[in-house]
Amino acid sequence: MIEDTNPETAFLPGRFVVIPLKIANRGGITEKGYQTVPILCYHRFANSCDSPLCMPADVFDRQMKYLKENGYRVIGPEELLDFLDYRKAIPKNAVMITVDDGYRSVYNIAYPILKKYGFAATLFIYIDYVGVSSKAMTWDHLRELKQEGFYIGSHSVAHSDLSKKKETEDDKAYLARLKKEIFRSKEIIDHELDQDTLIFSYPFGRRNQTVISLSRQAGFKIAVTVDRGGNPFFADPFTIRRDQVLKRDMKRFVSRLKTFQSYPLK
Structure with a gap:
């Protein structure tokens, strides 16, 4: 808020700061x-990739450097929910970084890059994958993150x-399957990480009205899709949009970072 209120020249010796x-x-x-609010969606990372769902480490580094x-x-x-509930303002150039599934490459590759630029991400894990192999994160990894x-x-x-x-x-x-997938996943994460988990990511981004209703009943406050676009404060918190980052050119990445929608009110 202080940064957004003042010009850059205010943060110099002898100047007043509002x-x-x-x-x-x-x-x-x-x-x-x-x-x-644009929300970026990633899945896994590697030094060399052979799938659109995999982001090369050097490309991810350039993307995070651009944001910084x-x-x-x-x-x-938490900040997104405050914005959606019209409780608190968020930074003018606010963006959210999310990573689905729980691949260990998040810990080994993405985490050091994010830390380098002072960023953190929101991770969506599915329970059956946690700790199943050397390619998956463990609960200890998740606690550390x-x-x-x-x-x-x-x-x-x-x-x-x-x-x-x-x-x-x-x-x-x-x-019965829906209730297990939604309610049980929250119960396990709440227990393992000692938290009240507030956000759910629909697998494949797919949902119907029953799934949305059960997500709300389970105690989630936000649920995200993979429908493209940004999120104003009046967005439906249970159909939040995200852009999957599948291409690797910077021009396309920058096009996903729209933080303001023109709509003249005069």
Whole structure:
């Protein structure tokens, strides 16, 4: 708030700095438009990649360097929820970094790069993958990352498609699976990390009204999709948009960082 209130020249010896005493403009609305929050979605990282879901370490480093050098501030789900609930303002150039699934490459590759630039990310893990092999993070990894400012959210128990019944399921079995995937995942993360997990990531971004309703009943406050676009304060907290970062050119990456939607109000 202090940075956004003052010009850069204020932070020099002998200059006055304005300290705002109350939160103004909690929704980021101006006569020219309104603030939106872009949310970036990654999956795994490697020095050399052979899949669009894998981000090369050097490309990820350039992307994070761009965010740092261009004044973007990374927020977590708590700040996003305050913004969506119209309780608190967030930085003008706020962006959220998320990583799905729980690959160990997040710990080995992405974490050092994020730390280098002073950023943290929101991680969505699915329970059945935690600690299953050397390619997956363990609960100890997740506890360490939480201590370093990362937020751990739920990505279900088994990462199954929640939006439709399996061929072998009747309505009762389908509902039982949904409750396990949603409620049980929150219970386990809450227990392992001693927290009240507030954010859920729909596997594959797929959901229906039953899934949305159960996510709310389970105690989640926000749920994210992989529908492209930004999020103003009046966005539906259970259909939050995210942009999957699948391409590696910087021009396309920068195009995902739109933090303001023009909408003249005069």
